[in-house]
Amino acid sequence: MLSALEIAKLSEEFETKTPQEIIHWAVTKYFPAVAMSSSFQTQSMPLLHMASQLEHRVTVFFIDTGYHFWETLMFREQLAAEWNLDVVDLHRDPRWDVFVLQNLRRLPLEDPNLCCYLHKVQPMQKALTGTKAWVSGIRRDQTSVRSQAQILELQDDGLLKINPLLNWTKSDVQKYAQEHNLPSHPLLEKGYRSVGCAPCTIAIGANEDERSGRWAGRGKTECGLHTEMFEKKKLTEVKQEFNLEIK
Secondary structure, rough: OOOOHHHHHHHHHHOOOOEEEEHHHHHHHHHOOOEEEOOOHHHHHHHHHHOOOOOOOOOEEEEEHHHHOOOHHHHHHHHHHHOOOOEEEEEEOOHHHHHHHHHHOHHHHHHHHHHHHHHHHHHHHHEEEEEEEHHHHOOOOOOOHHHOOOEHHHHOOOOEEEEOOOOOOOOHHHHHHHHHHOOOOOHHHHOOOOOOEHHOOOOOOOOOOOOOOEOOOOOOOOOOOOOOOOOOOHEEEEEEOOOOOOO
């Protein structure tokens, strides 16, 4: 295991490395206890393509919230087959099924923070149990929160979060996609330049920020995977935080 000091030093060194070099280091050091995550939108294509080129077949987590566009689910199936990806679908904890079904339409619109926590954060927390390294595709130019991230981030429970594309820009993503003739999410041509769940995603103008179509008008920019991901909460704490009355 690397110490916090060693990880901080490596993270600084990786600022001048390519994503491929960082991913190769991560997989070489941690396989098979390493996993990637992907939303399978257009911005995710470079990381997925790099994963498909690796000697090892790394697990790719896809969070199936139950609210995805049909196009996203079909795109995920297509790429998993064509690129021979080991994709594992993550789902919410069954203990929330009755509550979610009772509030199926209201939940993402009236309480998107709770919706994201139940459908994204908790499933990822469970999936990462026993994993030593998590490779994420976030970039500093996406949100103010992500602008403060580091390439290597050691968590309190020992998990190492690795962000190999952190220094890339939207232009870098486009350039890589063109060079490798990567496919685009089917909804991109319809104005959906950052695709999340259907109730919380809208098409946007060509000159708008690529994430401005996510949770538009709700003062929300993150789903929680890159903010409260490592805040493990008990059921009683979740109920208190969101004022829920669930037995």
